[in-house]
Amino acid sequence: xxxxxxxxxxxxxxxxxxxxxxxxxxxxxxxxxxxxxxxxxxxxxxxxxxxxxxxxxxxxxxxxxxxxxxxxxxxxxxxxxxxxxxxxxxxxxxxxxxxxxxxxxxxxxxxxxxxxxxxxxxxxxxxxxxxxxxxxxxxxxxxxxxxxxxxxxxxxxxxxxxxxxxxxxxxxxxxxxxxxxxxxxxxxxxxxxxxxxxxxxxxxxxxxxxxxxxxxx
Ligand code: HEC
Numbered sequence: 001x002x003x004x005x006x007x008x009x010x011x012x013x014x015x016x017x018x019x020x021x022x023x024x025x026x027x028x029x030x031x032x033x034x035x036x037x038x039x040x041x042x043x044x045x046x047x048x049x050x051x052x053x054x055x056x057x058x059x060x061x062x063x064x065x066x067x068x069x070x071x072x073x074x075x076x077x078x079x080x081x082x083x084x085x086x087x088x089x090x091x092x093x094x095x096x097x098x099x100x101x102x103x104x105x106x107x108x109x110x111x112x113x114x115x116x117x118x119x120x121x122x123x124x125x126x127x128x129x130x131x132x133x134x135x136x137x138x139x140x141x142x143x144x145x146x147x148x149x150x151x152x153x154x155x156x157x158x159x160x161x162x163x164x165x166x167x168x169x170x171x172x173x174x175x176x177x178x179x180x181x182x183x184x185x186x187x188x189x190x191x192x193x194x195x196x197x198x199x200x201x202x203x204x205x206x207x208x209x210x211x212x213x214x215x216x217x
Pocket of ligand 1: 118194
């Protein structure tokens, strides 16, 4: 016995159905290959989306709108106690002339590392005030941009160590404070490195060991 032949419309419907069944596959394949500006659909959220603030973002719940919160004033972390003179950069109300901490090679190297992280973006790797942040502001013609002072200038050379220390800790005029991120000892290490940059910028050739002079052997 044989089945009656399928009607024509059923054959057409089956063909269309088969083609339509490829559609989700085609859409998935397309979604894998094409970039989209909208976030992907996440059926299983896991912990992908959280209301936590991200570093360097805006947080409107705080008056200064910084998501990254500064330290609570007056808090001292373990191992971070310092004597009053080192912590203030002053003795009897006067800036101290020289760093209160012994300046060794390792100390200056530490200062260089910290300087490159925190200061170079504005003041430049060599301290001349031409860091990338400054160059960018100039390029964008930022109307209110105040250029970072050259650390090689007479003005900064003549500052007592305690004054530069204080600039790092509390900022100065338009420069923000870095005391929240840089602990006391590192501030002094940076001061030592700023002095090294100043020395380096106009060091006489005689200071360079013979075997390190370029082009001279
Ligand atoms: C966001 C940019 C920026 C960063 C980062 C920055 N500074 Fe400055 N700095 C400035 C600006 C701008 C001035 C000039 C402020 C003014 O004249 O209003 C300045 C001025 C100074 C001065 C001269 C102050 C004086 O005696 O008149 C010193 C010294 C200094 N900065 C050291 C540092 C050190 C050290 C660091 C790293 C811990 C640092 N700065 C990080 C922008 C910056």
